[in-house]
Amino acid sequence: MAVKIRLARKGRRKKAFYHIVVADSRSPRDGRYIEKIGFYNPLTNPATIEIDFDKALGWLHNGAIPTETCRAILSYKGVLMKKHLLEGVKKGAFDEAEANRRFDEWVRQNEAKIDAKKSGLEKSREEVIGKQLAEEKRINEARIARLAKKQAALDAKAAAAERKEAQDEPLPEEEAASPEPVEETAAPEPVEDAVAPDEEVAAPVEEAAATVAEAETPQADETTADVAPEDKPEE
Numbered sequence: 001m002a003v004k005i006r007l008a009r010k011g012r013r014k015k016a017f018y019h020i021v022v023a024d025s026r027s028p029r030d031g032r033y034i035e036k037i038g039f040y041n042p043l044t045n046p047a048t049i050e051i052d053f054d055k056a057l058g059w060l061h062n063g064a065i066p067t068e069t070c071r072a073i074l075s076y077k078g079v080l081m082k083k084h085l086l087e088g089v090k091k092g093a094f095d096e097a098e099a100n101r102r103f104d105e106w107v108r109q110n111e112a113k114i115d116a117k118k119s120g121l122e123k124s125r126e127e128v129i130g131k132q133l134a135e136e137k138r139i140n141e142a143r144i145a146r147l148a149k150k151q152a153a154l155d156a157k158a159a160a161a162e163r164k165e166a167q168d169e170p171l172p173e174e175e176a177a178s179p180e181p182v183e184e185t186a187a188p189e190p191v192e193d194a195v196a197p198d199e200e201v202a203a204p205v206e207e208a209a210a211t212v213a214e215a216e217t218p219q220a221d222e223t224t225a226d227v228a229p230e231d232k233p234e235e
Helices: 053-061 068-077 079-091 096-168 173-177 180-186 189-231
Strands: 003-012 015-024 035-041 048-051
Touching (some): 003 053, 035 053, 048 068, 053 068, 053 079, 068 079, 079 096
Antiparallel strands (some): 035 048
């Protein structure tokens, strides 16, 4: 019976994650398995991988065959590297202490690469977010400018309509029948003041005429008296 290290699909559509399992090669992909040794989530960046290192290494020593995806996962976590070093110890190429030293050095280098990748992803994510915010700001400013221009045009149109209505509006009937300027010119107060002095001047003139008439009346009587004696002898 061939034993394989493979993935068992879980999750829902377009949101899949996988269990890393050891199963009989004759079992269906999501069927029964012998043992679960890890977890793999490709939806995150970088992918989330959790694996039981010792169990995976033990199954590889026992002859389990990983699929291509599982081989890449095991290589990423260093399981295949550890297996290679242990085989070198068995062959006498170097001792176990040297194998552990080489493995620790490989782990440090691999972690440095992973950290660099994470920092690069975070930086690129921040740049993308910054570009998105700048684009949204530009779009909002353009929209505000368009709305302000449209509102200004509407205000100008309304003001023009109000001016036109004010010009076309007829005067009230009372104002048209008796306008205030005509009443002021009909009976101005200064005219009465100007007439009063003429009346005052006319009064002394009449008094002078009466005085002259009285002065002339006695002279006429005297003339009559003088003429009367002359008429008497003629009789």
